[in-house]
Amino acid sequence: xxxxxxxxxxxxxxxxxxxxxxxxxxxxxxxxxxxxxxxxxxxxxxxxxxxxxxxxxxxxxxxxxxxxxxxxxxxxxxxxxxxxxxxxxxxxxxxxxxxxxxxxxxxxxxxxxxxxxxxxxxxxxxxxxxxxxxxxxxxxxxxxxxxxxxxxxxxxxxxxxxxxxxxxxxxxxxxxxxxxxxxxxxxxxxxxxxxxxx
Ligand code: 5GP
Ligand code: MG
Ligand code: MG
Numbered sequence: 344x345x346x347x348x349x350x351x352x353x354x355x356x357x358x359x360x361x362x363x364x365x366x367x368x369x370x371x372x373x374x375x376x377x378x379x380x381x382x383x384x385x386x387x388x389x390x391x392x393x394x395x396x397x398x399x400x401x402x403x404x405x406x407x408x409x410x411x412x413x414x415x416x417x418x419x420x421x422x423x424x425x426x427x428x429x430x431x432x433x434x435x436x437x438x439x440x441x442x443x444x445x446x447x448x449x450x451x452x453x454x455x456x457x458x459x460x461x462x463x464x465x466x467x468x469x470x471x472x473x474x475x476x477x478x479x480x481x482x483x484x485x486x487x488x489x490x491x492x493x494x495x496x497x498x499x500x501x502x503x504x505x506x507x508x509x510x511x512x513x514x515x516x517x518x519x520x521x522x523x524x525x526x527x528x529x530x531x532x533x534x535x536x537x538x539x540x541x
Contacts, residue, residue: 344513358517371402381441389413391447394504395475410435427457438466448476452484
């Protein structure tokens with residue numbers, strides 16, 4: 344799906360499909376050089392990072408193993424907060440493995456801070472992060488992101504895996520929604536709810 348298909352909901356396109364995939368692929372080639380001979384394990388948090396994982400892993404030039412995890416957090420709508428619980432765990436034992444987390448976006452850093460600590464406590468030999476997007480203005484947890492895609496302003500974005508209320512994940516670029524779209528949904532949701540965090 345492209346911007347033109349949801350034109351009425353979009354305030355602005357932030358990163359085009361071509362710019363996004365060009366950057367992800369270049370980073371994947373660089374990361375492949377760094378992990379040559381290390382048999383890395385790539386981990387993505389569902390659902391948001393599934394798209395970037397596919398593009399990124401296909402552009403790598405070395406064989407890798409891939410696994411997914413599903414997490415949930417408490418909070419509402421456009422902010423993650425509180426407590427992380429594992430909904431669906433990895434099927435891989437990470438002990439002794441060189442792990443690269445492939446992430447859609449780092450916002451406060453809460454989720455990644457939790458995940459890095461979790462993987463280290465399971466005995467990973469190393470844990471690094473590739474994040475397609477980062478919002479430096481909102482960082483609260485000091486998580487070292489070794490491989491960064493794009494830095495974006497403090498705006499809620501959708502597309503390329505990122506949703507709002509489970510929609511827009513299949514948009515092929517990164518865009519900002521019109522405030523009216525999420526105001527409408529938040530009006531319907533009352534109070535606190537359990538969300539699929541990623
Ligand atoms: P953090 O724990 O770093 O605050 O947030 C991480 C998660 O919150 C992301 O993986 C993503 O699921 C969600 N998130 C943060 N910012 C945005 C955003 O601008 N758009 C969307 N769709 N999700 C976001
Ligand atoms: Mg989400
Ligand atoms: Mg994510």
